[in-house]
Amino acid sequence: MATETxxxxxxxxxxxxxxxxxxxxxELVAACLDRIAAREExxxxxxxxxxxxxMAQARACDAARAGGPLHxxxxxxxxxxxxxxxxxxxxxxxxxxxxxLSDSSAVAMLRAAGAVILGKTVTCEFAGVAPGPTRNPLDxxxxxxxSSSGSGAAVADRMVPMALGTQTGGSVLRPASFCGVVGxxxxxxxxxxxxxxxxxxxxxxIGFIARSVEDVAxxxxxxxxRADPPGSAGPARPRIGLCRTYLWEKAEPETRxxxxxxxxxxxxxxxxxxxxxxxxxxxxxxxxxxxxxxxxxxxxxxxxxxxHRAAISVRMARSIELGQAISGETYxxxxxxxxxxxxALDGLMEGFDALIAPAVNGEAPVGxxxxxxxxxxxxxxxxxxxxxxxxxxxxxxxxxxxxxxxARRYADEALLRTAGWLVEVAGLDGRKAMADAASPxxxxx
Amino acid sequence: MATETxxxxxxxxxxxxxxxxxxxxxELVAACLDRIAAREExxxxxxxxxxxxxMAQARACDAARAGGPLHxxxxxxxxxxxxxxxxxxxxxxxxxxxxxLSDSSAVAMLRAAGAVILGKTVTCEFAGVAPGPTRNPLDxxxxxxxSSSGSGAAVADRMVPMALGTQTGGSVLRPASFCGVVGxxxxxxxxxxxxxxxxxxxxxxIGFIARSVEDVAxxxxxxxxRADPPGSAGPARPRIGLCRTYLWEKAEPETRxxxxxxxxxxxxxxxxxxxxxxxxxxxxxxxxxxxxxxxxxxxxxxxxxxxHRAAISVRMARSIELGQAISGETYxxxxxxxxxxxxALDGLMEGFDALIAPAVNGEAPVGxxxxxxxxxxxxxxxxxxxxxxxxxxxxxxxxxxxxxxxARRYADEALLRTAGWLVEVAGLDGRKAMADAASPxxxxx
Numbered sequence: 001m002a003t004e005t006x007x008x009x010x011x012x013x014x015x016x017x018x019x020x021x022x023x024x025x026x027e028l029v030a031a032c033l034d035r036i037a038a039r040e041e042x043x044x045x046x047x048x049x050x051x052x053x054x055m056a057q058a059r060a061c062d063a064a065r066a067g068g069p070l071h072x073x074x075x076x077x078x079x080x081x082x083x084x085x086x087x088x089x090x091x092x093x094x095x096x097x098x099x100x101l102s103d104s105s106a107v108a109m110l111r112a113a114g115a116v117i118l119g120k121t122v123t124c125e126f127a128g129v130a131p132g133p134t135r136n137p138l139d140x141x142x143x144x145x146x147s148s149s150g151s152g153a154a155v156a157d158r159m160v161p162m163a164l165g166t167q168t169g170g171s172v173l174r175p176a177s178f179c180g181v182v183g184x185x186x187x188x189x190x191x192x193x194x195x196x197x198x199x200x201x202x203x204x205x206i207g208f209i210a211r212s213v214e215d216v217a218x219x220x221x222x223x224x225x226r227a228d229p230p231g232s233a234g235p236a237r238p239r240i241g242l243c244r245t246y247l248w249e250k251a252e253p254e255t256r257x258x259x260x261x262x263x264x265x266x267x268x269x270x271x272x273x274x275x276x277x278x279x280x281x282x283x284x285x286x287x288x289x290x291x292x293x294x295x296x297x298x299x300x301x302x303x304x305x306x307x308h309r310a311a312i313s314v315r316m317a318r319s320i321e322l323g324q325a326i327s328g329e330t331y332x333x334x335x336x337x338x339x340x341x342x343x344a345l346d347g348l349m350e351g352f353d354a355l356i357a358p359a360v361n362g363e364a365p366v367g368x369x370x371x372x373x374x375x376x377x378x379x380x381x382x383x384x385x386x387x388x389x390x391x392x393x394x395x396x397x398x399x400x401x402x403x404x405x406x407a408r409r410y411a412d413e414a415l416l417r418t419a420g421w422l423v424e425v426a427g428l429d430g431r432k433a434m435a436d437a438a439s440p441x442x443x444x445x
Numbered sequence: 446m447a448t449e450t451x452x453x454x455x456x457x458x459x460x461x462x463x464x465x466x467x468x469x470x471x472e473l474v475a476a477c478l479d480r481i482a483a484r485e486e487x488x489x490x491x492x493x494x495x496x497x498x499x500m501a502q503a504r505a506c507d508a509a510r511a512g513g514p515l516h517x518x519x520x521x522x523x524x525x526x527x528x529x530x531x532x533x534x535x536x537x538x539x540x541x542x543x544x545x546l547s548d549s550s551a552v553a554m555l556r557a558a559g560a561v562i563l564g565k566t567v568t569c570e571f572a573g574v575a576p577g578p579t580r581n582p583l584d585x586x587x588x589x590x591x592s593s594s595g596s597g598a599a600v601a602d603r604m605v606p607m608a609l610g611t612q613t614g615g616s617v618l619r620p621a622s623f624c625g626v627v628g629x630x631x632x633x634x635x636x637x638x639x640x641x642x643x644x645x646x647x648x649x650x651i652g653f654i655a656r657s658v659e660d661v662a663x664x665x666x667x668x669x670x671r672a673d674p675p676g677s678a679g680p681a682r683p684r685i686g687l688c689r690t691y692l693w694e695k696a697e698p699e700t701r702x703x704x705x706x707x708x709x710x711x712x713x714x715x716x717x718x719x720x721x722x723x724x725x726x727x728x729x730x731x732x733x734x735x736x737x738x739x740x741x742x743x744x745x746x747x748x749x750x751x752x753h754r755a756a757i758s759v760r761m762a763r764s765i766e767l768g769q770a771i772s773g774e775t776y777x778x779x780x781x782x783x784x785x786x787x788x789a790l791d792g793l794m795e796g797f798d799a800l801i802a803p804a805v806n807g808e809a810p811v812g813x814x815x816x817x818x819x820x821x822x823x824x825x826x827x828x829x830x831x832x833x834x835x836x837x838x839x840x841x842x843x844x845x846x847x848x849x850x851x852a853r854r855y856a857d858e859a860l861l862r863t864a865g866w867l868v869e870v871a872g873l874d875g876r877k878a879m880a881d882a883a884s885p886x887x888x889x890x
Contacts, residue, residue: 084748098546105643108747190777194643194745198550202634225740226773295670300639302553303529328671332635332855343788410777 007031011073011161011215018061018072025072029058029116032074036159042140044133045154047079048086049119057116069222071114076154076163079120080127081206082195083107086117090197091125091132091147094308104195106164106206106223113222118160121150124371126301127166127199130313131371136179138399142364145175146371151209152179162210162219168199168293170360170377172207173389173404178364178372180391180400180430183209184216184416187409188384191223200296202335203289203381213390213420220412238353238418240266240405241276245357246283247375252362254395255376257434259358262392262403262422266356269426276355279348282341286375288334289382295331298323338382345383346408354405354418359389363399376404386412388419391430400430452476456518456606456660463506463517470517474503474561477519481604487585489578490599492524493531494564502561514667516559521599521608524565525572526651527640528552531562535642536570536577536592539753549640551609551651551668558667563605566595569816571746572611572644575758576816581624583844587809590620591816596654597624607655607664613644613738615805615822617652618834618849623809623817625836625845625875628654629661629861632854633829636668645741647780648734648826658835658865665857683798683863685711685850686721690802691728692820697807699840700821702879704803707837707848707867711801714871721800724793727786731820733779734827740776743768783827790828791853799850799863804834808844821849831857833864836875845875 006014006028017023033051040046054074061072077083080090082100089095102108107117122132124147134149136142137157144153148165152175155163165172167185176183185207198204208219220226242263244251251259267273298305298320304312305320312320349355358376365372380387386409389402405422407415422428451459451473462468478496485491499519506517527533527545534540547553552562567577569592579594581587582602589598593610597620600608610617612630621628630652643649653664665671687708689696696704712718743750743765749757750765757765794800803821810817825832831854834847850867852860867873 084752095546101540101543102752103748105744105747108751109744112747112751187777189647190780192643192741192744192747193646195748198637198639201638221773224773225769225771225776296637299550299554299637302550302557302637303548303640306553306557307529307547324670326670328666328669331670332632335635336855410781 005031007035007158009161010212011210012218014073014161015070015218019067025058025061025116026055028072029054029074029118032118032160035157039137039157039159043135043137043153043157045121045150045157045159047089047120047122047132047150050086053085054116054118061114061116068113069218070110072116073114074116074118074160075110076118076121076151076160077107078148078151078163078165079123080166080197081107081164083117083120086120088120091123093311094304102195105192107195109223121148121154121163123147124149125313125316126197127168127171128316128319129371130315131368135368136364138180142366142399143178143368143371145178145364147171148175148209149371152176152181155209155211156181162208162215165207165209166196167205167207167377167381168203169289169374169381172209173377173387174360174372174374176209177359177389177400177402181209181211182213182216182388182390183207184220184388185381185386186220186412187386190412198300200293201300202292202296205381213416213423216388217416220416226413235353235418235421237270237272238421239272239274239351241274241352241355243276243278243355243357245376245379246278247286250361250373250375251358254362254401254434255358255360258392258401258403259356261432262356262428265426265428266422271426279344284337285341285379285382288337289378291326291331291334292338292382294319294323295326296323342383342409345385349408354407354415357404357406359402359404363395363397363401380404380406385409386415388415390419390423390428392428393430393432393434395434450476452480452603454606455657456655457663459518459606460515460663464512470503470506470561471500473517474499474519474563477563477605480602484582484602484604488580488582488598488602490566490595490602490604492534492565492567492595495531498530499561499563506559506561513558514663515555517561518559519561519563519605520555521563521566521596521605522552523593523596523608523610524568525611525642526552526609528562528565531565533565536568538756539749547640550637552640554668566593566599566608568592569594570758570761571642572613572616573761573764574816575760576813580813581809583625587811587844588623588813588816590623590809592616593620593654594816597621597626600624600654600656601626607653607660610652610654611641612650612652612822612826613648614734614819614826617654618822618832619805619817619819621654622804622834622845622847626654626656627658627661627833627835628652629833630826630831631665631857632831635857643745645738646745647737647741650826658861658868661833662861665861671858680798680863680866682715682717683866684717684719684796686719686797686800688721688723688800688802690723690821690824692731695806695818695820696803699807699846699879700803700805703837703846703848704801706877707801707873710871710873711867716871724789729782730786730824730827733782734823736771736776736779737827739764739768740771741768787828787854790830794853799852799860802849802851804847804849808840808842808846825849825851830854831860833860835864835868835873837873838875838877838879840879
């Protein structure tokens, strides 16, 4: 069965069809390239793309029948991960045309699994806050979120079924939520970061943007050598903590409605929903994440600062200067504070399959200069827990709003099973409109 | 005061003299280059060296009077850390002539502190176990240890006062002990690793090889933005745990004598010495470290494996194949086991200024093909604690044997103060011969 629009297929379905000989890699890659050709002028998701080289990879896959779990399937790579055959420019003029001898670990492992590296996706400058040209494919006047802007936009626009992102604050989950797709950040330090340009190494986590939980699970298995089956079954009656977090005042009505709708859907499908409050001390996590981020940016960009200061954005320069002014003592105390919170959370989450929490403040803001607030994602990034966003509903402007599920460190597969349950059993699919949500968002405190 | 042999000066003394205008950077760097010219044919510590470029850096320092804490002082860089002006070859033919656009974070921060980057020091292949050509300067028939072989040999041979190393198993402390100098590995993830080729990212730690504790403290302050004074004062009556570890059977008589001698010297100077036994479960740390090392090597070298397998050493290939065969489940369980041990150790070390433990099995072995056993260093590497080795005595072959001091995570400065106390107050200087040691090593169990 050849599908009419192979670029709309999921990663898992593409892999199944190619493996079965029902779809060729060349057809699939050509369909993605056609979609890009039709839409890239508007969306601007790609930092570098070499269609002929992508097609050559696809032909090689078709010529070699046996293959890995992603044989012949195209993927996108955020432009902070080294690729031997494409430039790695990191959204910075300093690295214009930069070539590396080797692939990053994640890229090499995707290739070893048979994937076609379709191209590099646009990143904010050094995976930070200064955006590239990418637009939200659902509304070109709005940001796609960042810093994995191109990965979010390309996957949402059916240009590629899955793209790698990285999250230091909220750079995987926020663009996924803003673009109406699925974004997943695994437990810290479980996907190898060799060949990643660090933003802040105590935070940076490689993750996936895709269009289904199943696709995220498949990607995770490839990059973590796990043998688990997709595990869409999930718990029969999950126990879920409803965690509004200490940032709840930032939640716009859309986010409040999304959380209520997701909790109501889960409860209706049999989940036990329990209010879950973070300890008061956790309110320091947002500032702690900023401290770590600023110190580590100052250090990881020390060469760029010394040699190319004029080519660094004003916002990044501000972060670097803040980081330079923070003492080693404060930095180390902050790292220890984060460790303490991680341990405490491990204990608090005992007995819960997941927490459900806001993913973003609300819908994607209008304008391209601001890629959105990382607060609701960043606190979980610092806690090193696995986190996923799935679309929950459409806000008052018709834009998607996701909810976030998190689990204990290393419980990545269990989290994906719970997320799969929420989508498949509880029916959360992001198509409901806000006005139609199960219950309205609460009034701000 | 111009010294006759500036290359023999410590890092701190060099920096003081240059800052005071009593020694020029060009005199200092020229003396180091002269020493290298005289000895390099025998020692082979350097992977790349550009004497004219080093002198140009020195002249620039002399021309610019004001400077950072390392103004005009030469340092060596292990050849797994990126340098914009010298190749980064990683001890592998795959990376012959490899150039990077930028400096690694540690190198850029050293430069920002005024240091002259003298050259790149020889590393075992990818900071692993396949040695380069470096010889032990104290006995050319013996290994200098590895994988920071060139850093250990160059510092011991007075070619440079300090060199960066990296430790994944025992790659900083072992060469330091084998070459009779000081080696320090800080708390994991406190020196920025941007621009380091990862061996195993959950273990890799950038450290220093120098000829005094003061020099290590100075280097640490530069790379961690700490403002502390050198802190040679140390505790008046330190409480030290004597930790033979579960590996004690591996300790040769020289190591037993070194530990006893150091403990006796500390006790004689007023320290409280308490036998300290690790919990039985910690005996799994050695295998756990190997599991993590193998899995992460397989991943970080995935590109090299796919594209240049024939250029990978047999020993590295074996590690990669072992790593590929380990499931993600086992890997994650191993990471969690290590986390558990770290937490337990934090509690057990409460009330101790440091533990004293074996640094190495014994003297540097004869021959260059085997860089020594990482077990005594590796267990502490996996525990992420700061660790330092200082020379304790001379073994039966006249070669140096160090002891190791470790402290709680983030207690790096306190550890250095205790180590300084052991050297300066307790008088441990490594000059005592084994036969003359305070008490003989115990008979193996």
